[in-house]
Amino acid sequence: MQPLLEAGGIQRVGEIVIVGPPGAAKQPFLSALCPQVEITNQDIILGYLPIHDELMLYCYGISYGQGFAWDLVGRKMLGYIVIFDWFDDTAFAGSKEIVEFTASYFSAPFIIAADLSDRPLPIPESAVRPPIGLSTMSKFMFCRSSKPASVRKVVITLLDMLIEKLE
């Protein structure tokens, strides 16, 4: 967490990463989550999510192959979200490759978010609520990448994991 000097005092900044295989809905996810979103010329999406006056979350949407981006944010990120299209086998395989990479290089907690988009959940909702634990540092859950309430749940779950880790 980095302090950022603001006119009225110190604002702390935390960073989280949203990553996914090609075609993953990182941009809709960040647009649904953050009031302000920018796309850099390096194809990195940056969303600003104010938590309160003294805390801002920087949410980076990056691709698995963007090594320089991982070098920049990988070590200092609070946690990350791996998003993929639940109905796409290639995207599922890609998400596993990402998780193998991230889990072996970074110790931050993470959520694997299976994006349903607008399609119905093919199982009873109660079965996947609360999210499914994969390890002490990771959970699996479904989300709808363009629905603000749904993406907020994913981020809140990640923040809850961070708080549990601190306690």
Next chain:
Amino acid sequence: MALSISLKLDIIRALLTGTAMEPIIENLRANDILSVHRFVWEKTLEFGIKTRGRHFPQEELQSRLRSISQAQISRGCPADLKNCQLYDCYQQQPECMRAMALQQIEAMCSAVQDYLNV
């Protein structure tokens, strides 16, 4: 031994979609099969409790798994045991343990399919 997250993800996807577990686990070593057995058991209980609440038939599930063990014992246990001991047999009788664990994993997958209606 701890299972990798990507293997756990494969298992979760197979459970949630009702697809076959065998291709995912058939080439694993005996001690990994035991870890898969433990993970699938935990998730079967989790899905059962989440979907059925206090009507979750845990006894029924346990008896289903016991009957698979008993069938194996009645066919002849290579270690001459009266009760099938998955966790005790993986070093002395890895092939027998493996076959038993795979059958029980399939039974648990089938139970999850019932709970989830997949």
